[in-house]
Amino acid sequence: MTHASKAIPITGLGCLCAAGGTVPEVAKTLFAGQRNVQYRSVGERRYPVFQLAPQDAPPRYFEGAECERCGRLAVAAAREALTHAGLTQQALVGRTVGVCIGTTVGSAMNNEAFYRHFREGRMPGIEPIRRYLRTNPASMVARAFDLSGPCQTIVNACSSGSVAIGHAAEWIRAGVCDVAIAGGADMLCNVIHAGFLSLLITDSEACRPFDRRRQGLNLGEGAGIVVMESESSVRRRGAVVQARLCGYGNACDAFHISAPEPTGRGLKRAIDLALAEAGLDCGDIDFINAHGTATPENDRVEGRLFPELFAEVPFSSTKGFTGHTLGAAGGIEAVITVVCLQRKQIVGNIGFEEPDPEFPGRPAAENTPVRGRYGLSDSVAFGGNNAVLVLGGADA
Amino acid sequence: MNGRPLAIMGVGLVGGFGVGKQAVLEALAKGGAPNETVTVETPSGPRRLPAYQADVAAVRPFISAGDWRRMNRFGKLAVLGASLALQDAGCKAPLNHNHLGLIVASGYGASKSTFDFLDSMLEDDGRCPSPTLFSNSVASSAASHLSIVLQSGGPSLTVSQFEMSPLSALLTASTWLAEGRVQAVLFGVVDELCPVLSYSYERFFGEQTSGPIEPFHWDKQTAVMGEGAAFLLLAPGEGGAAAYGWIDQLLWTRSDRWAAPADAALVLGADGHRCCADAYRRLAGDHAQLTAYSPLYGSLPGGHAFDVAISALAAQAGRGPNRVWPIKCDAEGNCGVISCRFDRAPDAKSSYL
Numbered sequence: 001m002t003h004a005s006k007a008i009p010i011t012g013l014g015c016l017c018a019a020g021g022t023v024p025e026v027a028k029t030l031f032a033g034q035r036n037v038q039y040r041s042v043g044e045r046r047y048p049v050f051q052l053a054p055q056d057a058p059p060r061y062f063e064g065a066e067c068e069r070c071g072r073l074a075v076a077a078a079r080e081a082l083t084h085a086g087l088t089q090q091a092l093v094g095r096t097v098g099v100c101i102g103t104t105v106g107s108a109m110n111n112e113a114f115y116r117h118f119r120e121g122r123m124p125g126i127e128p129i130r131r132y133l134r135t136n137p138a139s140m141v142a143r144a145f146d147l148s149g150p151c152q153t154i155v156n157a158c159s160s161g162s163v164a165i166g167h168a169a170e171w172i173r174a175g176v177c178d179v180a181i182a183g184g185a186d187m188l189c190n191v192i193h194a195g196f197l198s199l200l201i202t203d204s205e206a207c208r209p210f211d212r213r214r215q216g217l218n219l220g221e222g223a224g225i226v227v228m229e230s231e232s233s234v235r236r237r238g239a240v241v242q243a244r245l246c247g248y249g250n251a252c253d254a255f256h257i258s259a260p261e262p263t264g265r266g267l268k269r270a271i272d273l274a275l276a277e278a279g280l281d282c283g284d285i286d287f288i289n290a291h292g293t294a295t296p297e298n299d300r301v302e303g304r305l306f307p308e309l310f311a312e313v314p315f316s317s318t319k320g321f322t323g324h325t326l327g328a329a330g331g332i333e334a335v336i337t338v339v340c341l342q343r344k345q346i347v348g349n350i351g352f353e354e355p356d357p358e359f360p361g362r363p364a365a366e367n368t369p370v371r372g373r374y375g376l377s378d379s380v381a382f383g384g385n386n387a388v389l390v391l392g393g394a395d396a
Numbered sequence: 397m398n399g400r401p402l403a404i405m406g407v408g409l410v411g412g413f414g415v416g417k418q419a420v421l422e423a424l425a426k427g428g429a430p431n432e433t434v435t436v437e438t439p440s441g442p443r444r445l446p447a448y449q450a451d452v453a454a455v456r457p458f459i460s461a462g463d464w465r466r467m468n469r470f471g472k473l474a475v476l477g478a479s480l481a482l483q484d485a486g487c488k489a490p491l492n493h494n495h496l497g498l499i500v501a502s503g504y505g506a507s508k509s510t511f512d513f514l515d516s517m518l519e520d521d522g523r524c525p526s527p528t529l530f531s532n533s534v535a536s537s538a539a540s541h542l543s544i545v546l547q548s549g550g551p552s553l554t555v556s557q558f559e560m561s562p563l564s565a566l567l568t569a570s571t572w573l574a575e576g577r578v579q580a581v582l583f584g585v586v587d588e589l590c591p592v593l594s595y596s597y598e599r600f601f602g603e604q605t606s607g608p609i610e611p612f613h614w615d616k617q618t619a620v621m622g623e624g625a626a627f628l629l630l631a632p633g634e635g636g637a638a639a640y641g642w643i644d645q646l647l648w649t650r651s652d653r654w655a656a657p658a659d660a661a662l663v664l665g666a667d668g669h670r671c672c673a674d675a676y677r678r679l680a681g682d683h684a685q686l687t688a689y690s691p692l693y694g695s696l697p698g699g700h701a702f703d704v705a706i707s708a709l710a711a712q713a714g715r716g717p718n719r720v721w722p723i724k725c726d727a728e729g730n731c732g733v734i735s736c737r738f739d740r741a742p743d744a745k746s747s748y749l
Contacts (some may be wrong), residue, residue, distance in 0.1 A: 015485060043522040064632055107535055108555040109592070115514050119578055126599040136558060139728065150648040150729075152564040155505065155535035155554045163553065170571035194517045195530035250551035251494065252543040257466075267548060269494065273577075375414040382531065383540025385552050 006170040006277065007396060008246040009225045009234050012085025014077035015335040016184075017222025017322045022080055027339045030347045035321050037206045037218070042193045046226040048206050049076025049188055050220030050285055056295065066189075067132050069108030069221075071140030073328070074185035077223035078141050078231025081181065085227040086239060089145055096149040098177035099138045101169040101225075102160025102184035103327035106137040107153055108198030110191045134262075137185050143207025149177045154327075158291075159250075160184050161224060161330025162389050166248030168228055178233045182223035183331025192326070193219055199258065201295045208351035209292035209317035209361045217293045220245035220323020224331030228336075242396040243338040246374065247280065260297055260380055264305040267378060270386040274342045274376070278390040282310050283392070286370045287346045287379040289337045290363065292317020293324050294351065298380055303359030313363040320350035334389055339374040341393045344372035400574050401633030401642040401737075402566075406485030407705045408477045408584070411624025411693040412448025412633055416480055420692065420709055430607055430620050434589070436598045446587060446607040448694030452476055458489065459545055466528070466543055470506040474586045475545050481582060483547075485639065486627045492545035497578035498539050498552040499569050501561035501585045501696020502733035506534040508590040539588055549704030550578050552555035559665070559672075562583060562700040563732030566646050574633045584627030585698025597621050609695065611666035611688035614677045616700060621669035622694015626701040628708075640708040641718070643740030649729035651675035661685035661717040663703045665724035667695035673727040676743035685717060700724035704734055711738035 016022065019029040029036070036053065039046040054062065058076040059067060067153050081198065084086075089277050109132055134140075138151035153166065154160045161184025168182030196202050196219065203215040214248035234241060251273065255265035260267075275281065290302050294317070306315050325332055340346045349363035372393055379387045409416065412431045413423035430446035439442075452469055455476035459467065467475070476496075482489060513529040531537065536554040543552055551572065555565045562585050569581040597605055604617040611618075633642045647654070652675070656662055662683050666676040667690035680686055689706045690699060703722040710716030718739055724732045 046411050069591050104535070107505060108510060108533075109504055109508050110515065110533075111512060112518075115592065118595060119515065119518065121437060123437060126596050129596045129600075133558070136556070138557065143728075148650050148653075148730075149565060150567055151557055152568070153556050155556045156539075156552065157534050157536045167553070167568050167571070170575060171567065174571045174574055176567055176571070182625050189559060191514060191517065194522060194525045195513065195527075195533070198525040198527040198530050199525075225607070226737065250553075252498070252540075252549050252612060253548050254543040254549050257537060257540050258527075258719065269549060381536065384543065385540070 004263060006173065006226045007392065008172050008228050009231060009241045010240045010245060010338065011229050011234060011241060011316050012081035012227030013242060013335045013338060014126045014225040015332055016056055016076055016323060018050035018052060018220055018334055019321045023335060025328050029323050030318060033348060033350060035350055039042050042197060047202060047204060048218045050218060051188055052221055065131050067135045068186045069187040070103050071135050072136045073103050073187065073223035074137045074141050075144040075224035077183065078181050080226045080334055081131030087227065091143060092147065095149045095179055096177045097146060098149045098171045098180040099141045099151045100154060100164040100180060100182040101138040101141060102154040102330060103137050103186050104155065104157055105187050105189045105192055106185060107155045112191055131312060141181055141210060156385050157383060158396050159379035159387040160327035162379040162387035163197045163250060165226060165245060165334055165389060166250060166387060169245045169248060172228055172230050178230040180228045181225060182228060183223065184328035185223035186221060186326045187327040188221045190217055203229040203294060206351060207294035207320055207347055208292040208301055209319055211352045212354040212356040213298065214294045214299060217324040218305060220325040222322060222325050222332055223328050224335040226332035226334060243394060244343055244392045244396045246392040246396055247274040247362060248388035249388045251386050255291060255384050258382050260301050261384060264299065264301040266306060266384055267301065267386040269382060270388040274313045274390045276390040279392065280374060285310060285313055285376050286372060287375050288313060288315035289333045289375060290315045290317045291378050291380045293317055301358055303356060303361035307360045314344055314346060314351035314368050314370065316363045318347055323369030333377045337377045341365065341372045341375050347389060381389050400662065402570060402573060403632050403633040403638035403642055404628055404640040404708055406481040406629035406639060407708055408480030408627040409705055410450045410473060410476050410621055413692050414449065414621045415454040417709055420706055421713055422557060422709060423692045424546060427703040434594045436594045436600055443562045445594060445605050446620050448620065451590060453490055456599040468506060468509045468532040470509060470586060471538050471541035471587045471682060473588060474500060474542055475586050477627040478542055481627035481629045489545060492547045493527055493603040494549040494618060495579040496550045497581040498542050498548060499565045499581055499583045500539045501555045503558050503561055503564040504552050505556055505588050506537055507593060508588055509533040511590060511592055514562045522669055526620045542600050555614050559726040560732055561731050562698055562713050563648060569630055570646060573636055581625060581630045583630055584625055585701040586625045587623050587696040587698045589621055589623040594621065609668040609691045611668060614673040619669065619695035622696040624693055626698065626705045627721050628705060640712055641736060643734055643736055645735035647733040649731050650729050651725045652729060653680065655719055661719060663707050663720050663722040664688045665703055667699055669695060671727040672725045679723060688702060700732055704736060707736060
C-alpha cells in the first residue's frame, strides 16, 4: 500500500467548545483572537475555565444528568460533522459505521453526589449508576444515529481524541468499517478539576502556553469530531474531501505515571511514526498545532523538541481559546488543524508574550500564513502516552 | 477483521480461581465457585454477598518494592496478568524496546482509586485531594504502569466499552498487527471490584446475588460479581507458529441478526445476567456444544477475554474443543463473536519480540 493510498479522507467536521457552537463559529473566534474565559468555583476558590456558552450547548446539556454531558457533546459534534459530510441518517442505513470517541470524564464512574451519600451511609438510590451505564460516549453516538457497527470509547487520558482518529483510520484501512465517526468529547467536572488542582498544574489566570510566566492549564469542555470514509465510499457518493489523515503515530514514554519524559523521547517517536506513515519528512510539515497545555513541563518538552526537529516550522497552541479539554483536545485540535489547512493560516498562540529562556521554541503569537499542505497535531497524555496526527489538504 | 489470524503466544490469568494456568485448570476440573464474600450495607442491615476476588500478592516478583508501594491494585492486576502472559510466552521483562503494543480494556476502569480519590477530595472540605490517588484513578493508569514496568515504548490503548471492551480492543490489536505497527500485542482486560460496585450490585439485584452462577438458567438472575485480569500475547498469525492457536475472526454484530454455524462449539459469555439471557438463549438455539466459563471467574465486563483465554487452556489440556466461538452479548443488543482455532503448533516460541 502506498503512502497516498494509506491516507484516509475526512469528509466532515464538527466542533463545539468555549470558542463556539459550530466549526465556523469556532474558527471565527480563534482567528479574531477572542477568548471566552469564565470562572468556576472549586472549593473556596474560583478558577478560570473554558465553558460552553448556553446558546452553544446541546439540548438539555445543563439541565440533564451530568453523566450524559460527554455523550451529548459527542452527539452534537457528530451531527454537525455528518451534516457537513452530506451523510443523512437515511444514508447510513445498512452501512457499517464505526464510532471511536476519546474521553476522560465520559467513562468515569465518579458521581460526586451519589458517592457523598454512599460514604455517609445514606444508601443512595442507584439511578445515577443506571444512568452511567447508559452514557458511554461511543454508544451514545451509535444510538443517536442508529448505528450498529463497532464502537470504541478510548480512555488514553489527554491523547484520547487523537488516538480515536488514528484508530478509526486503521479500522477503515482494515475494512472493519467504511465510514467512521471519530474524535473526542469531554466536559467540565469538579472531581477532575480537583485532581488537576492537587497536581499543582493549573493557572489561576487565563492560561499562557509557552510563555515564561505560565503556571499551568485551564480546563475546558467540548467535542471535536471528524467523519472519515474509505476512498470507495467517497467515490460512490461523490463526497467532498475536506482533508486527509496522512499519518498517525502513538508511542509511550515508559517514564512516569503523570509527568512527561523531559527529553520528549516518546513524543519524538510518535512524530517519527506519523511522518513515516505519511511518507513525509519534517521539512514537509507546514505548521504544528501543539499540545501546549501551558504546564511548565509539557511546554518545555515541546518548546525544545519542535525547533530541534522542525527548525523554523511555525507552531501554536490553541488551548488559550479552548482550555484543556482533556480527551476532547485531540479531536478539537484535529478539526482546527484542518481549518488552518483550508485557510492556509494558523491561529496566533494567545497568552504568549514573554519567551521562556529555558527552551528555544517560540510559538506564532499572531495569525500566520502557511502553505497549507500538511499540518501536524500532537497530544501528550498522563502516563506518557503520545499521539500525533499528520493531516493533509484535500489533494494530499 | 482483516482476515488475518492472530496467533496466541501466551496466556496470563488472575481471578477468583487463583493465579495462573494451573489454577484455571484446577477450577475447570472442580467447577468454579466464588472464593470470597463482601459485606454491603442495605436498608435492612449488612448483607454478605459472594464474590470472585483476585489476590494481587503474586505480582511482587514482577515489580520493584517502589512500584509495589506506589501502584494501585488495578495496576497490580494488570501487571500481574500481563507478566504471566509474557512469562508464558518465554519473554522476560523489562523488554526495553518499542515493538510491543499494549492494549488494556476495562468495563469500569480504576474504580477503587477513583472513589479513594473522591474520599480524599471530600475529606477536610476538599483542601487536600491526593495527587497520587488522582494519577492512579485515570483510566489509562494500568497501561501506563505496564509501559513503565515493561519499559515498552510502543503504542498503548485503553478502551472502556463495558461488555464489548474486549472485542473492541481486539479489533485494534488486529489492525496494529496487520499494519505492522508492532511485532506483538499484549492485550488484556482488567476489572476490579470496589465497595460502590458491590453496593450497586446488591441494590440492582437484591436477593438474587446469592449465587451460584447458573449461566444456562435463562429466566433467572444468578450473576455473582467477579474481578481479575486476562491477558493474551498476540502475534501475527500467518507464519504458522502459535503456542495455543489462532483467533481467526472478530465480528461485531447484533444479537438478533446473527446465527452461529450449526456445528460450531459455542462458548457463551452468559454470566447469570437476566438482561442478556434472551440473546444467549436465541444464539444457543439447538447447538450441541455449549459451554460457559463464567462460573470459574464470575460476572465482569471483560468476561469475553477470559472466555478466549480459558478456551485456549482447556483445548491445550484436552479439556475443551479445538475450534470454539466465544460470544458476548450486552444489554444494548450488541453481540461480539471471536472465532478461535486451537490446533497445537509445536515450537511456537519464536523470536517475535
